[in-house]
Amino acid sequence: MRAFVAAALLLATSLAHADGEVSVRGAYYKERSTRVEQPMIDAEFDTGPKGHLEAHFLVDSITSASAATGTANGQEFTETRYEVGGDYTYDLPRYIKVGGQAKYSTESDYFSTWLAAHGEIGLWEQNTTLHLLLGHSFDEITNGIAVNSGAIGTPARDEHLGTTLVSTSVTQLLTPDLVGNLTYDFSNLDGYQANIYRVVRGGAQPVPERVPDLRRRHAIAASLRAYIRPSRTTLVGAYRFYVDDWGIVAHTPEARVIQNVWRGIDLRARFRYYTQTQANFYQDVYSQDQISNPDVFVTADTKLSAFQTEILGGDLVVSLGTFGVGGTWKDARIELNVERIWQNNAFGDAWVGEAAFTVPFSY
């Protein structure tokens, strides 16, 4: 009996230190010919004194009149995607963490399975944290449903794509109010990378786009995060350099300000600038010879053209404790986010809105 009571107390003590958080979020994206509605739920919680689990589920509803979604001549079409994922991390001695993650995404014409392992080590009294992730996704693409329904007249195809990601990062505490991060991601994509519905026009008749089966992508991102105590302001500056062997070079500077305006109320502002060069095989117009030659890459993908994007956004985050709510709900928070996106390409400008409700808990 004593042993049972001791074990129960020990369990209760360990459980009392366990924390978790559940978040429900809705995101909305609208541009000229596409809108996206994405409800999602995220949960994270401690699984004992050394384990931590994160999980999410989302529904991605994309309504578009673009031919790239398999629609017939501008008709609006809604595609629904479901995604579930999880990430488990376990603490080892000497500030080492190891873990694994998995994600599965399914829609009518695209199925993706992602598996990854990751590790982390803290050095020099955890002033420096090194992180390494190795993952691979197995994707299957088909246009069978659109063909069978008569939406498109091209032959049925089943394609595959494998993507390997190696990511390494270092996070460095620089001063008591300044932290820096440097991340390098290398992705190797091998397989079908065109859009299975998109065609290139300009010849005697449209042909399916043709892009290389191999793509190697490098991205290096650096960020600095500073806290200014007198004004309760957090400043974030970030920059990403990207290059791949399709000829795209991109620069992405970003600045964010998080201002605590009152106890439990944060305002955030964000500006992001993005510019890229075009892929070396991208052309606005292809000649008849290029289109009819199966050895020549041809694409109508706007993402492979040269363009710039600017994003300006603002957030309001309010804790329920601000309104006098106590107990479990005191630290629950509501987040509202609006973003305006200017894109000087065929996609056109866009609006993004998000609303979230998050409840932290201990058990």
Place this chain on the structure above:
Amino acid sequence: MTRLKCLLSVVALATTLGGCAVVKPWQREDLARRAMVSDQDAGDARFQQHARGAREGADGGSGHAAGGCGCN
């Protein structure tokens, strides 16, 4: 390969420099603030990466998987 060596050198240099500066645990009150750890929730970050990945030729730099859908 030269580019890769250069990137790895930068990471190695940053790591080495890290050994020189020490912020003691009791000096990390501000570093532990929510906005200093991450000012984006997981769902927000995932949606943003997904939306940008479907509209831009570049991707990566976040340490998270990209793609995985037919929205290209």
